Amino acid sequence: MRSSSSRRGTSHRRTPHTPRRTAAVALAGVAALIAAAMQGGTATAAPEKAPSAASKANPGSESVRLTPAQRAALIREADAAKAETAKDLGLGAKEKLVVRDVLKDRDGTVHTRYERTYDGLPVLGGDLVVESTKADATAAVVKATRAAIKPATTKTAVSAAKARQQALKAGEADEAKDAGINRAPRKVIWAANGKPVVAYETVVGGFQHDGTPQELHVVTDATTGEKLFEWEAIETGTGNTVYSGTVDLTTTQSGSTYNLTDGARGNHKTYNLNRGTSGTGTLFSGPDDVWGNGTPSNLESAGADAHYGAALTWDYYKNVHGRSGIRGDGVGAYSRVHYGNNYVNAFWSDSCFCMTYGDGSGNANPLTSIDVAAHEMTHGLTSNTAGLNYSGESGGLNEATSDIFGSTVEFYANNSSDVGDYLIGEEININGDGTPLRYMDKPSKDGASKDSWYSGIGSIDVHYSSGPANHFFYLLSEGSGTKTINGVTYDSATSDGLPVTGIGRDKAEKIWFRALTTKFTSTTNYAGARTGTLAATGELYGTDSAEYKAVQHAWAGINVGTRPGDGGGGGTSFENTADVAIPDRGAAVTSSVTVSGRTGNAPSNLQVAVDIVHTYIGDLKVDLVAPDGTAYTLKGYGTGGSADNLNTTYTVNASSEVANGVWNLRVQDNAAVDTGYINSWKLTFP
Numbered sequence: 001m002r003s004s005s006s007r008r009g010t011s012h013r014r015t016p017h018t019p020r021r022t023a024a025v026a027l028a029g030v031a032a033l034i035a036a037a038m039q040g041g042t043a044t045a046a047p048e049k050a051p052s053a054a055s056k057a058n059p060g061s062e063s064v065r066l067t068p069a070q071r072a073a074l075i076r077e078a079d080a081a082k083a084e085t086a087k088d089l090g091l092g093a094k095e096k097l098v099v100r101d102v103l104k105d106r107d108g109t110v111h112t113r114y115e116r117t118y119d120g121l122p123v124l125g126g127d128l129v130v131e132s133t134k135a136d137a138t139a140a141v142v143k144a145t146r147a148a149i150k151p152a153t154t155k156t157a158v159s160a161a162k163a164r165q166q167a168l169k170a171g172e173a174d175e176a177k178d179a180g181i182n183r184a185p186r187k188v189i190w191a192a193n194g195k196p197v198v199a200y201e202t203v204v205g206g207f208q209h210d211g212t213p214q215e216l217h218v219v220t221d222a223t224t225g226e227k228l229f230e231w232e233a234i235e236t237g238t239g240n241t242v243y244s245g246t247v248d249l250t251t252t253q254s255g256s257t258y259n260l261t262d263g264a265r266g267n268h269k270t271y272n273l274n275r276g277t278s279g280t281g282t283l284f285s286g287p288d289d290v291w292g293n294g295t296p297s298n299l300e301s302a303g304a305d306a307h308y309g310a311a312l313t314w315d316y317y318k319n320v321h322g323r324s325g326i327r328g329d330g331v332g333a334y335s336r337v338h339y340g341n342n343y344v345n346a347f348w349s350d351s352c353f354c355m356t357y358g359d360g361s362g363n364a365n366p367l368t369s370i371d372v373a374a375h376e377m378t379h380g381l382t383s384n385t386a387g388l389n390y391s392g393e394s395g396g397l398n399e400a401t402s403d404i405f406g407s408t409v410e411f412y413a414n415n416s417s418d419v420g421d422y423l424i425g426e427e428i429n430i431n432g433d434g435t436p437l438r439y440m441d442k443p444s445k446d447g448a449s450k451d452s453w454y455s456g457i458g459s460i461d462v463h464y465s466s467g468p469a470n471h472f473f474y475l476l477s478e479g480s481g482t483k484t485i486n487g488v489t490y491d492s493a494t495s496d497g498l499p500v501t502g503i504g505r506d507k508a509e510k511i512w513f514r515a516l517t518t519k520f521t522s523t524t525n526y527a528g529a530r531t532g533t534l535a536a537t538g539e540l541y542g543t544d545s546a547e548y549k550a551v552q553h554a555w556a557g558i559n560v561g562t563r564p565g566d567g568g569g570g571g572t573s574f575e576n577t578a579d580v581a582i583p584d585r586g587a588a589v590t591s592s593v594t595v596s597g598r599t600g601n602a603p604s605n606l607q608v609a610v611d612i613v614h615t616y617i618g619d620l621k622v623d624l625v626a627p628d629g630t631a632y633t634l635k636g637y638g639t640g641g642s643a644d645n646l647n648t649t650y651t652v653n654a655s656s657e658v659a660n661g662v663w664n665l666r667v668q669d670n671a672a673v674d675t676g677y678i679n680s681w682k683l684t685f686p
Helices: 068-080 082-088 160-171 299-321 370-384 392-413 467-478 505-518 526-541 546-556
Strands: 010-015 095-104 110-118 121-132 138-143 177-190 197-207 216-221 227-232 235-237 247-254 257-259 268-272 334-339 346-349 354-358 481-485 488-492 572-576 580-582 589-595 606-614 620-625 631-635 646-652 661-669 676-685
Touching: 068 082, 068 095, 068 110, 082 095, 082 110, 095 505, 121 197, 160 177, 160 197, 160 216, 160 227, 177 216, 247 299, 268 299, 299 334, 299 354, 299 370, 299 392, 299 505, 346 370, 354 370, 370 392, 392 467, 392 505, 392 526, 467 488, 467 505, 467 526, 467 546, 505 526, 505 546, 526 546, 526 646, 572 589, 580 589, 580 661, 589 676, 606 620, 606 661, 620 646, 631 646, 661 676
Parallel strands: 121 177, 268 334, 334 354
Antiparallel strands: 010 247, 095 110, 110 121, 121 138, 177 197, 197 216, 216 227, 235 346, 247 257, 346 354, 481 488, 572 676, 580 676, 589 661, 606 646, 606 676, 620 631, 620 661
């Protein structure tokens, strides 16, 4: 049906779709999270018997909904003061700041995100967030690395040609096709996972094994030729292909022709690639304002779904979190549908600032549903805020963030044809048996994702290392145990066997968004995510709130950090809170606890909670030493990356050890420069 609209005006039309069966509930639905910032038109729904802590958010910590002009003004102010800011932060004479993003709270606090350069070279892993108060005083700083940016040299001993060759070899691995140099080696300072060094960053193009475009970044040490790191900039993700019924779309009319251009949302456009794999494609247009018929064979149907999903995601971030567009500048990305042939995926690309969708197996299941659109657009949000590296633990957090907000947008939509749930891709049927792609209440049900954190999780695919963060979000929202929400039954267990009580999805999503945009950096790992979400929760609800304790419980439920001492954790614990200094590149030190009153041997799931304050945890080797002298390695030297502070819980099979006796935590700093101390540690017998 045609809606009335003036020449080159905006129309709101409805698109017919045939509703399809969906599984029920949302991962993290939303209500009015920033109450004073909410405007009319937001559709929400509450979970059945949704748990909720009593605290209300501190109004002063709510984000202000900045217009693009207001944001631009704040960026100009930060840019004008960046030299003074660098001086206040104690940066070296060769270091300069580059403003990347800014958020403002109602109490006047401003969070400014910066990149860094050294002697004119980009510093990869040098990003930081400065929190300044209304009085313009620096209140806090979050850095991607605590290491001083003082490379031994900026001169190269390895040619760019060698870096190029190394990058091409990496780009040709894993059955990639047509690998070629997209961006010639550029000289940088690499600071993301060790002592800063001069390096080359090379970008390799082509196609990954499944047909996804390749934008592989390879970092090569420019003095030794060693490959330091690599990550894929094309961020992929999948969701269900359930059409959204008859929906309103905002389109544009020019003369007698209508097209899928959303003038109300940054001029977002939706294009038809028509099975192509490059270029923009053709903007969807036609003589009427009715798009598709709800069947995959009609190419307009997928275009309508993608356009609708993009609009919902725009509205969600604007109405719920106060952000106007992915970059916060009011500019819309664009969508491309019908990518490739039988392509079973969707992806975000920074290089085109766009979302791209395949049509699935047999070109019969386009991946253009609400949660897929939100998942891909969220990759863009993450890229323009925290910039989480798409590799290792930060890559898992990147993927989880897209799953989390993919589901919250789906819930926000309140669409009866596509209700929300904690299942990812339940309608795509990639497995051929009707099972979902991912499960957020128990990620391991997909056969590959992990339920809880462990020391090697950064070495697996980011779509599987995302499992613990997805699980954390589910636990924080809904709690552990068995429950049925919107007709779907969930049964979420914890790593320590102890319960978690949820605080409701509304608060959980609010906490995650604030942490993402003001606390996370490019190198944030799981321990850092715990620190960031606790900081965000403290600002919103207070550090003595039920919400703050719930965040601690939920992280402990996936083996990150310790339970709070409020009686909610259960078990019997023995703790030493005395500080023990860790000498820089010195001998190992120990902190002991005496276990008594136990019978028999220690359990197979002994919980060892470690809280170590240190400016570079990669230097540390951490062991648990049993009463008979047997050592259990909790963390090896050289692992953990460049993060500062080790605050996590390890599970040890100590069933061969007698429980009673003196247990020791042994810590040794194996490299120079960084320092710290054992703050506390605790043994818990579940």
